[in-house]
Amino acid sequence: MRDMNSRRQNNSLDERIGKLLLEREVEDFIAREAAMLDEWRLDEWLGLFTDDGRYVVPSTDVPGGDPKETLGIINDDMARLRGRVERLKSRHAHREFPWSRTRRFITNVRIKEMTEEEIQVNASFLVYRIRSGQVDPLIGGYIYTLKRMDGALKIAVRTAVLDLEALRPHGTLSIIL
């Protein structure tokens, strides 16, 4: 009787430690990703995605819209995402040449769901874009679908949902949000 109780406690402690470790790992993953983007290490950032990864920013009036049938702002498969990075590295992406400064504040990281294959993570973001005398805050939430591949976390889907009612006065979403 005593053995069973202590084993149950041990299991539960293991579970709680496992959960904490995963939370830390996910938070660390997102913080490292934010640093890559703020430092414009875009090729490295691309390496965080699975081969069939996706990056989506829905429109501000239908924030939950399915990009297959709703006009959004960004809906990149990996081919387009690589094209986007290639473009941003060029001196002909005029909105981002020279690159803007960005600073990302990501918080309230929560693991929403976990299966054998996937972890769904929600987080809040406040991303400042600074350029040409303007400071434009982008406010919203991330919804990540992460997968573990060869031990490392990878991004299968990364959706950035804006709380803004419009990209005003920002005008564009020329950085990676």
Add this chain to the structure above:
Amino acid sequence: MNRHEVIREDRSGGIFRVHRSVFSSAEIAALEQANIFQRCWLYLGHDSEIPNVGDYRRRTVAGQPLFWVRGSDGQVRAFYNSCTHWGANVCRVDQGNAEVFQCFYHAWTFNNRGDLVSVPDETGYGEGFCKEAMGLVSPPRVDNYRGLYFVSFNPEVEDLVSYLAEAKDYIDLILDQSEEGWRVVPGTQKYSVRANWKMFSLNSLDNYHVRPLHSTFFKYTESLGAGDPPVSPPNGFPGTQGRALSLRNGHGVDVFQSLTRARPIAHWHPILGEDSKEEIRSRRVRLVEKFGAERAYLMCNTNRLMLVYPNFALHDIAGVSLRYFEPTGPDYMEVTVQTLAPVDESAGLLNRRLENFLSFLGPGGFAHPDDIEAMESAQLGFRASGPEWIDASRGMRREGTALDEIHVRAFWRQWHANVLGRAKAERDHD
């Protein structure tokens, strides 16, 4: 600068210049509000946005709060979004369905035909109070052409069809591409530009900038491989590339060969996916059967950058986009973009259509952010006091190509007439 002199035109020398003050002057901006935005027809929305009785959408047009609604009698009406009692907005969300609009302030209630149907403590009003006369107020003119609704604050404005002039033919050319009709796809791109609104009108017509400004976009699409080979234009297709055209009343269009670029209707390119090839090709075949080779060529193998004066750009390029924009000051505008799709399009092709749209267009596309950068950069450039004029002379002294500024000059002539208090430009063409 005297407003009579802000445009300099020398036809024999082929020179057309516009004084830069028109982009920053508060006096000009006030004249534009009075003589253009309060006098022209302005785009309101598309029929498919309010398909059912009671459906409504809220809009700001020329700074005025409006909403438009399909009433219980099936009729579409637009109203000023302001209670006839103390003025609060009676429609408080962007879209929905309602039998009545109740003002949240004192609970005056209007039906979806605009009639005032209920006033709390009605007996408190005297005999002179007439409920029938206190309904919601409509802007003086609301009309539609083939489901595109426009509004005018000018009771004397000419009929919409006459106002649209030759732009009507190009609206037909776009809308005829879907036999079953069009619908606005859910999802709206709302953004702003820190520039004068006229920069957007001009950018919407101009083809001269496309290759130099948007080279990263072309690099990307070309990296995806080749699509269906270009179709040879029929005899009589203007120029080798296309043509910039004035459509009268300040409207203009740039028609140019699509060559290898993707068109969901109807020129296949890898960006539209293998799975959509058949649907795209078969629509082209149907359009040739219905309209003949020449018109089908224009529909399927040319693109159109069209501006309906003053502030409604109807683009038929990477998809059909509805872009309208309005100033909130001389150096700031608010932009709204929606897209149309054929009502009978397959889910697969709709997905590809939207992906193709987003590749080029919108605030997160591979091209449009650079348009916005260019407009904002020009607006900053106008602060420089040395250079006084911008130049719009291109193509004045030749037959005209798709890269010329014929439509741009037509815009400016109409604009100048309006700013001087005249309804029409003396000349529509070079």
